Amino acid sequence: MVLDANDREVIEACQRGDYDAFRLLFETYKDRVYSIALRYSGDEAAAMDIAQETFLKLLSSIQSFRGDSSLETWLYRIVVNRCLDHQRSSRKLMPFIQDFLDAGENQLKKLLRAEVENDVQGIVGKLPADQRIVIVLRYTEGLSYEEIAAILNCSKGTVASRLNRAHSVLERRLSHLRGAWGGGNVD
Template sequence: MEEKRDQFRLISEPMERPMERCRVIQERDIDGNVIEACQQGDMSAFQMLFEAYKDKVYSIAFYFSRDEASARDITQQVFLKLFTSIGQFRRDCEFTTWLYRLVANACTDEHRRRRRFVSFDDEAGVMNMIERGSQEENYIRRQINDSVRAAIADLKPKLRLPILLKYVEGLSYDEIANVLGCSKGTVASRLNRGHKLLARKLAPYRGALDSG
C-alpha cells in the first residue's frame, strides 16, 4: 500500500515530459484500452487518467467544500483510492459514474471529518435566473445570491450532493442513482426535499426571482 502511495505521489506531482509537453489529455482520450492498462499497472496510462479527470474532480470537490485546501485533499483522496482500487472496476457501469461515486464518497467523508456546514455556488442552477440590471437591482440580486448560497450550505450532504450532480454536473436521475448507490426514486425524493427546503428559505425573495 505504501509503495502505491509513493507511486501515486509521483503521478500527481507536476510532470514535464518532452513528448507530452504540448499535449493536453482530455476525457475523450480515455477509452477501454487506457482503463485496462491502468488495471494492469501501467503508470503512463494512469498518468493519462489523472490528467484527464483531475480538473473535474477538483471542481466537484471545490463546489462541495468551498475551500481550496479541502478540495485538494478530496482530490488527492479520490485519485489515491482510484489508483489502489481500479482493479475493482468491472465495466458494469460507465467509468465516469464509478469515478463520481468515489468523489461523492470522498466529499461525504470530508464533511464528516469537518463536522460543520460547507457551501458551494449553484451557478448552474438558481443563480442563472438572475440577469443584469440597474445598480439597485444588482444590489438586491447580490443579496439574493448570498441567500441562495447560505440556503444551499444548510442542506445536508445527502441533499446537497444530488443537487450538485444534477445542476452542476448535469447528470440524469439514473446516473445520480448509480453514483450514490440508491434508487431513482430516492434521488427524486432527495431532490424534491432539497427544492422544498430551498424554496422555503428563499420565500422572501420569491417575487424578485419571479420578476427576474
C-alpha cells in the same frame, strides 16, 4: 480530452501501472472531481484535499475496476464517498462554528450571516448531506436522475424525493433571488 472509445484501453494501461495513462485519466476528470468537491464542501482547501484523496483512491483501486459500471460512474462514486467521509471527519468542528454564529447577535455577526445567506453556495452547504450531494451532481455535473441513482446506489424515486426536498428548502431560503432572477441577474 475525451476518453470514450479508449476508456477500456486506458483503464487497462492504468491497471498495468502505466503512469502516463493515469495522467491522462487525471487530466480528463480533474475538473469534474474538483468541482464536485468544491460545490459540496464550499471550501477550496477541503476541495483540494477531497480531490487528492479521490485520485489516490482511484489509483489504488483501479485494479478492482471490472467495468460493471462506466468509468465515470465509478469515479463519481469515489468522489461522492470522499466528500461524505471528509464531512464526517470534520463534523466535530461544526458545533463550534454554529456556537459562534449563535452566540450573541451583534451587528457584525448579523452582517456576516446576511452575507452567507445571500450566497447560494453557503445555503447549499447547509443542506443535509444526502440532499446536498444530489444537488451538486444535478447542477454542477448536469446528471440525470438515473445517473445520480446509479452513483448513489439508490432508486430514481429516492433521487427525485431528495431533490424535491432540497428544492423546497432552497426556494424558501433563496426567495430573495426570485425577483432578481426574473430580471435576469443573480450574480
